[in-house]
Amino acid sequence: MNMWRWLRGFLRNCGLRYSVVVLWIVLNAVVFTSTYRHWKYAPKYYYVHQILGPTLCISRGTAAVLNLNCGLVLLPMCRVLVSLMRFSRISRRSFRMLLDHCKGFHMLCGLTIVLASVIHFIGHLFNAANFSIHFNPYYVDVNGASYKGQDPLYIVAGSVPGITGLVLMLVLCTMATTSLYVVRTNNYDLFWYTHRFYLVFYFFLMVHAVRGVLKEQINLSRHSPGCDKENLNLSIPWPEPEHWDTQETVCEEPPVFGTVGCSVCILHNTVCEEPPVFGTVGCSVCILHNTVCEEPPVFGTVGCSSWMWVGLPLLVYLVDLTYRRCKQGHCTRILNVTEHPGDVLEIRVWKKGFKAKPGQFILVQCPAISSFEWHPFTVSMCPTSQCESFTIHIHAVGDWSGRLQQYLTGSEGWKYVLPPLASSKEDLDKRLVIEGPYGSPSGDILKYRVNVLIAGGIGVTPFTAFLHHLYSNEKLHLQNIERIYFIWMCKDLRSFKWFTQLLCRLYQKLWSLNRPDLLCIRLHVTAPVPGSQLKMFVKQYPLLEKRLYIGRRPDWPLTLMEICSSHKGTDIGVFCCGPKGLATNVEEECSRIWHKNANLFCHHESF
Amino acid sequence: MSHMTSLRHFKTRLGFPFRISHRDVKASVEEGRRGKAKTTTLSGFKMGQIEWAMWANEQAMASAGVLLLGGIVGVSGIFKNWGIAVYGIVIAVLIIVFEYPRSQRRKGNTIERKFQHILTPAVAALGPVSRNYYVRFALYLLFCIPCYFILPTVLGGMCLLVTSIIYFVAAIKGEQWIPIKKTEESRRLQTLEPPSRPPPRTPVHARRDEARAAEQRI
Numbered sequence: 001m002n003m004w005r006w007l008r009g010f011l012r013n014c015g016l017r018y019s020v021v022v023l024w025i026v027l028n029a030v031v032f033t034s035t036y037r038h039w040k041y042a043p044k045y046y047y048v049h050q051i052l053g054p055t056l057c058i059s060r061g062t063a064a065v066l067n068l069n070c071g072l073v074l075l076p077m078c079r080v081l082v083s084l085m086r087f088s089r090i091s092r093r094s095f096r097m098l099l100d101h102c103k104g105f106h107m108l109c110g111l112t113i114v115l116a117s118v119i120h121f122i123g124h125l126f127n128a129a130n131f132s133i134h135f136n137p138y139y140v141d142v143n144g145a146s147y148k149g150q151d152p153l154y155i156v157a158g159s160v161p162g163i164t165g166l167v168l169m170l171v172l173c174t175m176a177t178t179s180l181y182v183v184r185t186n187n188y189d190l191f192w193y194t195h196r197f198y199l200v201f202y203f204f205l206m207v208h209a210v211r212g213v214l215k216e217q218i219n220l221s222r223h224s225p226g227c228d229k230e231n232l233n234l235s236i237p238w239p240e241p242e243h244w245d246t247q248e249t250v251c252e253e254p255p256v257f258g259t260v261g262c263s264v265c266i267l268h269n270t271v272c273e274e275p276p277v278f279g280t281v282g283c284s285v286c287i288l289h290n291t292v293c294e295e296p297p298v299f300g301t302v303g304c305s306s307w308m309w310v311g312l313p314l315l316v317y318l319v320d321l322t323y324r325r326c327k328q329g330h331c332t333r334i335l336n337v338t339e340h341p342g343d344v345l346e347i348r349v350w351k352k353g354f355k356a357k358p359g360q361f362i363l364v365q366c367p368a369i370s371s372f373e374w375h376p377f378t379v380s381m382c383p384t385s386q387c388e389s390f391t392i393h394i395h396a397v398g399d400w401s402g403r404l405q406q407y408l409t410g411s412e413g414w415k416y417v418l419p420p421l422a423s424s425k426e427d428l429d430k431r432l433v434i435e436g437p438y439g440s441p442s443g444d445i446l447k448y449r450v451n452v453l454i455a456g457g458i459g460v461t462p463f464t465a466f467l468h469h470l471y472s473n474e475k476l477h478l479q480n481i482e483r484i485y486f487i488w489m490c491k492d493l494r495s496f497k498w499f500t501q502l503l504c505r506l507y508q509k510l511w512s513l514n515r516p517d518l519l520c521i522r523l524h525v526t527a528p529v530p531g532s533q534l535k536m537f538v539k540q541y542p543l544l545e546k547r548l549y550i551g552r553r554p555d556w557p558l559t560l561m562e563i564c565s566s567h568k569g570t571d572i573g574v575f576c577c578g579p580k581g582l583a584t585n586v587e588e589e590c591s592r593i594w595h596k597n598a599n600l601f602c603h604h605e606s607f
Numbered sequence: 608m609s610h611m612t613s614l615r616h617f618k619t620r621l622g623f624p625f626r627i628s629h630r631d632v633k634a635s636v637e638e639g640r641r642g643k644a645k646t647t648t649l650s651g652f653k654m655g656q657i658e659w660a661m662w663a664n665e666q667a668m669a670s671a672g673v674l675l676l677g678g679i680v681g682v683s684g685i686f687k688n689w690g691i692a693v694y695g696i697v698i699a700v701l702i703i704v705f706e707y708p709r710s711q712r713r714k715g716n717t718i719e720r721k722f723q724h725i726l727t728p729a730v731a732a733l734g735p736v737s738r739n740y741y742v743r744f745a746l747y748l749l750f751c752i753p754c755y756f757i758l759p760t761v762l763g764g765m766c767l768l769v770t771s772i773i774y775f776v777a778a779i780k781g782e783q784w785i786p787i788k789k790t791e792e793s794r795r796l797q798t799l800e801p802p803s804r805p806p807p808r809t810p811v812h813a814r815r816d817e818a819r820a821a822e823q824r825i
Contacts, residue, residue: 122680125759129685152686152758166762173673173766177665182709182718190657397715399657 009591013602016098021108024072028112031068036061044216046225047142047297051134052127056214059123062116067309069116070205073109074313076102078320079438086439093444093601100441100603107179114176121169128152128162131213141299144213155213164208171201188398192373202314205306215299222294328435335389337408341494343396344458345405346380350389351434356382358465359442363435364392369403378461378577379437381468393498395458441575441603442466448573448601449482452563454586456489456578459607463488463577464499467519471506478515482570485563487554489524489578493533496523496544504543521547524554556589564595576604659777660710660740660784666770667706667747674754674763675699681759688757695760698750702767705730705737711785719787731786738785740778747771 039045039060049056076082085091086099128144132155135148145155156162177183178194217225336348356362356379363374381391396405408430442462445451453463463486470478486503490496503521510518521544529550538545563572576586583606590602674695681692708727711717730737748771754764 118676121762122676125677125680126685128758133685153756153761156758156761166765169673169762170765170769173669174666174769177669178662180665183662183665186712186715186718187658187661190659190662193657 035064055126062120071313209304356437360437380461459577564598569597663773670766671702677759744774
């Protein structure tokens with residue numbers, strides 16, 4: 001029973017996400033094995049396979065996986081495309097929950113690229129060595145080396161794939177090390193800059209296989225692979241790393257899936273009495289056995305196939321990027337900057353024709369600080385019909401945000417309010433470039449009857465946008481919403497001051513609308529609070545006194561069970577925005593708890 | 608507006624901005640002394656301030672990984688001059704040990720590697736060798752040269768070269784390796800102690816009186 005309940009919750013919250021992952025794993029496996037088998041059994045690769053052995057198939061298989069993932073890794077990063085999909089008519093709740101995890105898929109593909117390229121690289125190290133050791137003196141064209149015993153280092157250094165491969169690995173290494181969690185969180189700029197190497201990476205990926213070292217035989221109809229052995233009575237022993245492979249194969253049946261399965265039978269007296277069923281190469285080489293050997297094998301280079309995999313996604317991504325750059329415009333103005341306790345900046349910005357829905361986020365760039373960096377921030381107050389400007393709240397903890405604080409408020413320190421509408425010329429010149437808005441997991445808040453909003457620290461911004469929407473919108477149909485639970489955790493009591501005014505005003509408004517039970521506020525302070533501070537806070541905001549929980553975090557199972565039991569049999573939207581630990585914790589509980597037939601749907605984002 | 612004035616009042620009363628550690632002051636003074644620019648420019652565009660050493664550390668770990676893998680491939684038997692591959696393995700292991708403990712960050716809290724507190728004192732004992740990033744730059748530059756003579760270790764050598772360049776940049780920017788001091792104690796102080804007695808509690812002064820009375824009785 002317990003297991004069943006857990007499975008239900010799990011499927012509801014992350015079923016689609018994990019099925020996509022499973023689908024992706026299956027796709028990778030299929031691509032790998034089919035390429036592996038193709039290179040192992042296709043007669044045109046007979047000679048090159050003879051030289052290189054199984055590492056040829058391994059390196060080719062991982063190459064296909066690399067191509068696939070290099071294409072897929074770009075798709076989740078097409079912000080406009082993802083936004084279009086999110087707001088399209090076909091989008092459903094589960095689909096949107098899937099889109100919330102775009103970044104995760106991007107990381108998964110990235111990790112696969114790193115792993116696959118390491119295997120690909122090691123495979124080619126062995127290939128280079130084998131080219132040197134098992135030099136084919138009879139058909140010189142098939143060789144990668146120029147003479148027997150050539151140093152593998154020179155084979156690599158003298159070929160386009162070798163040099164581009166080394167560059168690709170180097171670029172990938174720098175990208176991978178800066179994408180590690182530690183560097184990414186503490187040194188976001190660096191992560192951002194090195195990720196721009198993707199252009200170099202894709203360029204080299206495209207040219208990687210040009211003038212390839214691997215050769216395929218192109219005159220199969222006039223020369224059956226391996227036929228010379230008997231006809232010409234070669235005295236030189238064959239360089240066959242996979243000698244055992246050709247000995248054992250039997251070809252008694254026609255191939256079932258039309259693959260080139262039994263083509264390795266060519267050297268031996270195998271049975272191939274029936275014609276192939278699907279009309280493919282299959283056993284046809286066997287039929288030609290001992291008959292066609294009119295000329296020596298002719299070799300051509302294996303074509304470059306990366307562009308087929310990567311070309312379309314790269315094009316989509318570049319179009320997406322260009323569209324974004326065209327849309328972003330430059331006509332913005334900072335109207336006001338307020339500094340709140342705990343290093344939080346509230347910036348009121350006006351942008352021509354800017355519209356946003358609650359829960360959406362924008363990308364912000366400050367040309368005076370850095371011309372390349374874009375940082376995402378949630379719109380904490382959306383533009384309304386009365387007021388065209390909007391606000392963002394920035395927690396100045398990082399390098400970029402710290403310098404933005406310094407830039408906007410002046411370096412001399414604690415200046416609380418800039419004059420409304422810039423006074424000096426210098427203030428007027430201060431500007432931000434804004435791109436967006438894009439949808440986030442919090443966009444679904446209005447779509448549930450019961451909403452649980454869980455915020456940790458500055459993660460409150462998407463929810464305040466929503467609360468502000470409730471406060472300012474006169475025509476809002478409140479009957480669609482039954483209850484909003486607003487749970488906000490902070491380390492410091494002073495942090496609540498960012499939005500206390502809004503909370504109090506909204507509360508008063510709901511009283512006047514005779515819906516005081518609509519909003520249920522709980523403020524949790526996780527660190528100890530000095531008594532004087534508490535006294536002052538309570539004196540200032542008497543309304544929030546009874547809604548303040550000091551020195552503890554919410555007990556999630558208890559809180560969620562309580563919510564479930566007061567809303568039997570309804571769909572409850574749980575929205576969580578905060579540190580990663582909080583988000584995963586809440587998601588786990590949402591999957592686990594199933595009480596009074598209420599379904600908890602968890603939408604979360606973390607930073 | 609009333610909100611704002613109260614805020615100002617609030618801040619002055621509490622003595623903002625919070626606590627500043629001794630090290631922060633020292634670092635900022637040093638920065639000022641060196642006349643270090645806050646922003647660096649690159650071809651006309653402004654670039655953010657970056658902690659290079661942190662990246663260099665991760666890059667060194669990755670290079671050591673690549674070198675180790677290359678070394679293992681190199682000693683597999685089909686490559687000539689496999690002595691260099693053995694050298695690569697040894698160097699890679701040394702680098703991993705040397706780079707494992709992360710440096711204390713100049714600002715903000717550092718995420719430690721697992722069990723790094725075991726290695727930190729050993730690396731710190733090397734003194735200027737571990738503290739000064741110019742030393743690391745020179746060491747890795749020297750270490751990577753033999754790697755270019757056989758194929759399997761070439762990539763490891765290239766990665767190591769990149770690492771040494773990043774360390775050079777870090778050294779120019781005045782960064783240093785600083786061992787992480789124990790932070791657990793200070794963290795523990797911040798959490799609330801659970802009450803030791805069950806709820807119906809007498810106030811503290813009453814309890815003190817009780818204890819005194821009990822002492823006198825004895």
